[in-house]
Amino acid sequence: MNASIEDVARRAGVSAGTVSRALRGLPNVSESTRARVMSAAAELNYTVSPSASRLASGRMSTIGVITPFVSRWFFAHVIHGIEEVLQAAHFDLVLYIDEDGTTFQSLPMRRKVDGVLLLTLPPDSPDVSGVRTLGVPVGSLHVDIEGFSSVLIDDVGGSSMATDHLVALGHHRIAMVTLDQHPSVPFRTGRDRSEGFRRSMEAAGLEVNPHLVVNGESTVEGGMRAGAELLSRAPRPTAIFVQSDEMAMGVLHIIRRAGLRCPEDISVVGFDDHELSSVFDLTTVAQPARAEGALLAHHVLDQVQRNAPPQTTTFTTHLVIRGTTAPPQG
Amino acid sequence: MNASIEDVARRAGVSAGTVSRALRGLPNVSESTRARVMSAAAELNYTVSPSASRLASGRMSTIGVITPFVSRWFFAHVIHGIEEVLQAAHFDLVLYIDEDGTTFQSLPMRRKVDGVLLLTLPPDSPDVSGVRTLGVPVGSLHVDIEGFSSVLIDDVGGSSMATDHLVALGHHRIAMVTLDQHPSVPFRTGRDRSEGFRRSMEAAGLEVNPHLVVNGESTVEGGMRAGAELLSRAPRPTAIFVQSDEMAMGVLHIIRRAGLRCPEDISVVGFDDHELSSVFDLTTVAQPARAEGALLAHHVLDQVQRNAPPQTTTFTTHLVIRGTTAPPQG
């Protein structure tokens, strides 16, 4: 059915080896020969058999991506960034969803990927050690793992900016909704965002009241629960720093439902710059999810294609001031 | 480095052919032989070389997925559903993002997938004809294409339910925000949702006012623009049927920003049941995105594995009544 390299060779009057070199643009092929091979291939509508090429060369032209989610804002955008880079490099992206970092241990990828991208898997998860045994370059997102490339963001600095903003507006009773310690959220992320908050509070001479720090389980619903809890505190906080936009949306909903106004009665800052943040008019710390995915892919591609060493890059974040923050009333 | 089938054969004292049969669970292998092969393989930490197996058998154990987006609610959930089914069947999912249905024409998939899933690509897009030349089973989502499996939803019925609900509440001036004719949205979807609206309006003896039908470009921002336009009409509509939840969120935002209340001043119904719909308390028509993806994968897997004929399934939708709809004032 499909033409083989032999068919092309016969038609062009050369050997299979020459066809292989000509088609891949290798040097040491005369221009006239290359031209003859190209047109023979075109006439026969020939494409290389990927399986045969992979078997013979050992190169898979494929990168495996292991992610806990595809439908959450951050992951969806990261995957988009990765795919664009791989598509441009003519690499395939094979997608594995693994919600808890344990189901894979990389066996399904053995001998079929040139590299792996781990999206926010903790260093001690079984998949990470499984991936090591693959013997291919690995990139890790938001988690720094020995021997792997990684792309990080400045969580401490970002949270600090958000908190400083609230302090500068004159807030004193500032609450925080934290990320869950779900396997999908690196321990580091939640810890660093809390750390940035603490540093800024301390620098401002403000107390971090433990009753005003509540876990939001990383979801919109969790944000609603956390928000409800914070609104029941007396006296109520005048501002809330929420460690992710999705949770912040839940908090905003609860504030409105309680008949309070944002920012008049209470200010809210999120983290991410989710696309719905502008709809909610949410002040937030922006991180470039798509660019993070793209850069992670580039790092690993550099290792695969140019034998570059693992690289680590840290992105800075920036504050986007919208309508959910204002000075406290009275 | 990696043990080969010959290594296992030697260790088990059998031929490579027998190892191949034993490991794949084929019949006609004595239990004692199979046991010996299994333990030899385990001792050598052997896994089949995918490239070699694919080359020899012609089976790729891989399904290609072509999608215009990964970060929109519907597509992200569909992909999640697909991945779960493929993972369970031990098939790889290779992901191709193609925003306009023209960049692929399937060449990158040639000879490396056993089947293809097209997410909402119009029948006349270049990728569709490219995919045909692959000669493998194809599944198409939300678009019925000759010779392909497909999964559809009852857009007419769903929109009709939404409209009937508004009519039953007593609304007469009902507006509609339509989906864009972007390549990512099948022509059929927008047309059918408009058709359901028209039928219900007609059945209720109500006029469809062309000034109250506005395009929302399928996005939150487009919904905001469309909403602003509708609010400027005099007299204002008392209810709006919006063909997607993402656009409906934009409409809700504009209503609030204009100082109007929903549902007191104006009712809104969406379509999808996006996870943020509950946060917005949005009445909407629910479609099971994840289940749609899963079923589409099953249909194509049935063709690939059991040589089943193409199948078409239509999902029904249902109305989820929340807080954005109420009888008109006065």
Added chain:
DNA sequence: CTGAAAGCGCTTACAG
């Protein structure tokens, strides 16, 4: 610049 040949590591009729 080009060809002949080995090798990549399996699967699958075919015999027995």
Added chain:
DNA sequence: CTGAAAGCGCTTACAG
């Protein structure tokens, strides 16, 4: 139930 052998379709030193 098992083995020997052909075949899948390339890539890559090695010679020349």
